[in-house]
Amino acid sequence: MTSILIIEDDSAIHSLIKDTLDLHGFKTISAYSGTEGKLLFAQTQVDLVLLDLMLPGMNGEEFLQELRHNSTIPVIVISAKDDQRSKLELLTSGADDYMIKPFDVKELLARIDIQLRHATNSSISNMKKIHYKNIILNLDTREVKINDQTLHLTGREYDILLLFLENPQKVFSRANIYESVWNEPFIENDKTINMHISNLRNKINVHEAHNYIKTIWGIGFKFD
Numbered sequence: 001m002t003s004i005l006i007i008e009d010d011s012a013i014h015s016l017i018k019d020t021l022d023l024h025g026f027k028t029i030s031a032y033s034g035t036e037g038k039l040l041f042a043q044t045q046v047d048l049v050l051l052d053l054m055l056p057g058m059n060g061e062e063f064l065q066e067l068r069h070n071s072t073i074p075v076i077v078i079s080a081k082d083d084q085r086s087k088l089e090l091l092t093s094g095a096d097d098y099m100i101k102p103f104d105v106k107e108l109l110a111r112i113d114i115q116l117r118h119a120t121n122s123s124i125s126n127m128k129k130i131h132y133k134n135i136i137l138n139l140d141t142r143e144v145k146i147n148d149q150t151l152h153l154t155g156r157e158y159d160i161l162l163l164f165l166e167n168p169q170k171v172f173s174r175a176n177i178y179e180s181v182w183n184e185p186f187i188e189n190d191k192t193i194n195m196h197i198s199n200l201r202n203k204i205n206v207h208e209a210h211n212y213i214k215t216i217w218g219i220g221f222k223f224d
Contacts, residue, residue: 001025001026001027002025002027002047002048002116003026003027003028003029003045003046003047003048004021004026004027004028004029004046004047004048004049004050004112005028005029005037005040005041005044005046005049005050006018006021006028006029006030006031007033007034007036007037007049007050007051007052007055007060007063008031008032008050008052008078009032009033009052009054009055009056010052011032013052013078013101014030014032016105017050017078017105017108018030020105020108020109021112024109026112029044029046032056033055033056033057033058034055034056034057034058034059034060034062034063035056035057035058036057037049037051037055037058037063038058038063038066041067046073047073047074047116047119048073048074048075048076048112048115048116048119049067049073049074049075049076050076050078050108050112051063051064051075051076051077051078051095052077052078052079053077053079053081053086053090054079060077060079061090061093064077064090064093064094064095065093065094067094068093068094073119074096074097074115074116074118074119075094075095075096075097076095076096076097076098076099076108076112076115077090077095077098077099078101078103078108079098079099079101080100080101081100082100096115096118097114097115099111128140130162130165130166132165132168132223133210133212134146134147134208134210135165135204135212137161137162137165142158144158144161146204146207147207147208149207151204151207152203153200153203154196154199156181156182156196157196157199157200157203159181160177160181160196160197160200161200163177163180163181164212164213164221164222164223165223167223168223168224169222169223170222170223171216171219171220171221171222172220172221172222173219173220174186174190174193174194174220174221176220177197177220177221178190178192178193197213197221200213201213212224
């Protein structure tokens with residue numbers, strides 16, 4: 001269930017938001033000051049924050065500033081401040097959206113839905129890429145970049161690199177690599193792995209001085 005933290009000190013507005021969200025299947029967590037909101041955010045799993053600005057204790061601007069030090073969770077500011085400058089300052093400071101009181105609850109629900117979809121899409125997008133130091137591997141397109149330069153890899157080279165990136169620092173024997181990538185039993189003294197590792201290493205080294213693929217003598221290889 002999607003969890004939303006409501007930080008609003010006006011009891012009537014707070015109840016309106018809470019009742020609306022509860023009716024539409026959201027789990028709500030209530031805070032009536034910025035300080036209480038900060039404590040609850042640290043203690044609970046939250047998917048989105050609805051934030052008033054004029055709060056007792058820690059105000060909304062301070063809460064948002066602290067939140068953005070370690071979280072990218074969506075924040076919708078709901079405030080009576082209707083001047084353009086305040087709105088722009090909050091959006092620049094890290095708010096994802098800004099609504100002016102009084103507001104329509106249907107519009108609030110629509111804006112919440114938009115922010116949750118953006119957060120979900122961003123999370124999925126990040127999962128479809130593997131980042132390791134200067135290397136970015138796109139799982140959808142099978143494109144590999146190092147220092148923003150595209151590596152043109154064969155299918156086997158890509159699969160070997162993917163195996164390394166999913167298991168950095170792990171030492172693989174030639175048999176481990178062959179059986180993981182080719183899905184066939186390894187034949188002793190087969191030089192196939194050495195050839196592919198050498199080609200992959202050379203292609204990486206064209207764009208990167210650091211030697212990522214380390215040879216562990218008598219054992220195999222690891223990615224570092």
